[in-house]
Amino acid sequence: MNCGERGAPSERAQSEVLGTVLLLGLTVAVVGTTVALGGAALDDSQRTADFQRVEGAMTQVDSKASLVAHGESPAQRVRMDVRRNADLRVDEDAGWMRIEVTTSESPNATNETVPLGAVVYERGGDTVAYQGGGVWRSTGGGSTMVSPPEFHYRGTGGTETLTLPLVTIENSSERLGDEVRITGSGARPEQVFPSPNGSNPLLGGNVTITVQSDYADAWGRFFETRTSASVTDLTDRRVEVRLRTKTIHPTLSAGVSATGRSTFDTGGVDRLEADSYDSTDETYANQTPSDGAVIQTRDQFRLTAGGGGNTETITIRGDLIAESYNIPSGQSDKLNVTGDRRTEAAFDSLPAVDGAITARIDDVRDRDLAANGDYRGSGFDLSGDDVEEIRNDTFVDGDVSLVDQATLIVTDGATLHVNGTLTAEGTASRVELDSGGGDVEVLTEGAVNLTENATIRSLGGGNADLSVDDSLSLAGTASVTTGADTRLEVHNTGDIDIDDAASMTADEDKSGNLWTYSSADTIEFEGGVGNGVRFTGMFYAPQSAASLADEMEIYGSFTFETFSFDDAEIDIHYDESLQTEQPFEGNSVPVVSHLHVSRHGVVVESD
Structure with a gap:
């Protein structure tokens, strides 16, 4: 016991020493960890600061290389301040850009690959990296754009222009120091396009731009932002963007086109006069008509039926194109053509439109608004001064009717699906498609009938679609109209009747704002005497038989399979602005009518 008691202080002393050692070890470990973590954080901060500094320096390289490349300065210097643990170099093999141009006149106008x-x-x-006139950054998770290359895409209405002055690095690969000097390569700038095989404006083809680069995904996002075009990722390091060039459509380039293989018989025409105007300038009434009208058929053109008929005169200020002609003896003075009367196959057969129309109708159906929108279990009737606004996607399970001065408004980007008919009549009943808050759509499973002074009006500056999976009829002074800044597309599958003084028109005679597509069997126009049918727009129904009776005035273009006439008095004013439009494409497909691509080499080396 005594021995044990005498040993207790010694054991306590040993415990105190051991505790001190452990505490000291823990302190050293904590301090070491703190120093290590602090060092890592400091290194990360330094790394971030270095990259930000280099991004700024590369932007200076971009700016000063542009001055040298475009001849505004013989040489420029930039301080890069590379510092340790980093590498700065010229890589002459770091990517390329390929420019491919095809046109109707030259399928191989340009195909050139430019090393960047x-x-x-x-x-x-x-x-x-500085590449192709832009600055890019790449990390393990992909690449981003720091500053954009010189890629300019602008213009509308036939002046869409892509300008691409490529700045390329010409000297061989080498390491660089803290100071770099930028000089010209000694070669004159090279014009890639226009080329000996291709010139502006571009018609009937495509412009394809392909980039191979470590920063391909950032290049792709840049193309999408600047052109609204779809970009294809070919590989991890290669992207492609396609721009459609302006195309002259075989029937949209004419006032009247008969696409079927049957005689274009004018025996039922009392009077027909055709001329042209350009709605990009002014209204038809405010300009002098031109001789750009074209009437064409894929079969025979016959002046009169039975060698006589009631035809007084047919005057075409432009060209007449047919596979053959039947001009009875003594009747030739009734036909006056100021341009060429050509004997040729006007164009090949056109694709059917029923599939494209059905696809647009099915697009609305597939959204299943009965389940995913506001559901109304029955139709509704509006009368008097009633106003009904559709602001959300809505399904109406029944018929909709308007009388008197009632108004139905579809707005705020809504889609209205009517599982029934739409009928409007009265002194001022109105269906308003307001795209000011977003594009709007209406689909009716049943017929649309407008009588008296009823109207369907598209306005708001956006796009509106009216799809009718049944018949469409307008009578009296009923109308379908669209504003000068608004595009309306009408898609229809059933027969169409437009009678009396009814009209389908685009404001200010801008026919490109109203597109009517139909797969109907028959489409009938029967104008009143002294105040006939008026149409301003593009009527595209290459599968349909059209019948034109009495008085009618057309601004724009008509495409039907066959035409028949009955006591017809017709004025046709072809809108030349339609020449490069395409059916069903609207404004969604990026186009380019003028292309300017040049190559400007610079040398970057240590100073």
């Missing part, structure tokens, strides 16, 4: 090269800063696997 790059000035690359690299640290720890991440890079910042």
Whole structure:
């Protein structure tokens, strides 16, 4: 016991020493960990600061290389301040851009691959590079754009222009120091397009731009932003963007086109006069009509039936095109053509439209608004001064009717699906398609009938679609109209009747704002005497038989399979602005009518 008691202080002393050692070890470990973590954080901060500094320096390289490349300065200098643990180099093999141009006149107008090269800063696997006139950054998770290349896409209405002055790195690969000097390559700028095989404006083809680069995904996003075109990722390092060139459509380039293989018989025409105007300038009434009208048929053109008929005169201020002609003896003075009367196959057969129309109708059906929108279990009737607004996607399970001065408004980007008919009549009943808050759509499963002074009006500056999976009829002074800044597309599958003084028109005679597509068997126009049918727009129904009776005035273009006439008095004013439009494409497909691509080489080396 005594021995044990005498040993207790010694054991306590040993415990105190051991505790001190452990505490000291723990302190050292904590301090070491703190220093290590702090060092890592400091290194990350330094790394971030270095990349930000280099991005700024590369932007200076971009700006000063542009001055040299375009001849505004013989030489420029930039301080890069590379510092340790990093690499700055010229890589002449760092990517390329291919420009391919096809047109109707030259299928191989241009196909040239331009090496881009790059000035690359690299640290720890991440890079910042000057390439193709832009600055890009790549990390393990992809690439981003720091500053854009000189890629300019602008213009509308036939002046869409793509200008691409490519700045390329011409000297061979080498390491660079803290100071770099940028000089010209000694070669004159090379014009890639226009080329000996292709010129502006571009018609009937495509412009394809392909980029191979470590920064391909950032290039692709840049193309999408600037052109609204779809970009295809060919590989991890290669992207492609396609722009359609302006195309002259075989029937939209004419005032009247008969697409079927049957005689274009004018025996039922009392009087027909055709001329042209350009709605991009002014209204028809405010300009002098031109001789750009074209009437064409894929079969025979016969002046009169039975060698006589009631035809007084047919005057075409433009061209007449047919596979053959039947002009009875003594009747030729009734036909006056100021342009060419050509004997040729006007165009090949056109694709059917029923599939495209059905696809647009099915697109609305597939949204299942009965389940996914506001559901109304029955139709509704509006009368007097009633106003009904549709602001959300809505399904109406029944018929909709308007009388008197009632108004139905579809707005705020809504889609209205009517599982029934739409009928409007009265002194001022109105269906308003207001695209000011977003594009709007209406689909009716049943017929649309407008009588008296009823109207369907599209306005708001956007796009509106009216799809009718049944018949469409307008009578009296009923109308379908669209504003000068608004595009309306009508899709229809059943027969169409437009009678009396009814009209389908685009404001200010801008026919490109009203497109009517139909797969109907028959389409009948029967104008009143002294105040006939008026149509301003593009009527595209290459599968349909059209019948025109009495008085009618057309601004724009008509395409039908066959035409028949009955006591017809017709004025046709072809809108030349339609020449490069395409059916069903609207404004959604990026186009380019003028292309300017040049190559400007620079040399980047240590100073």
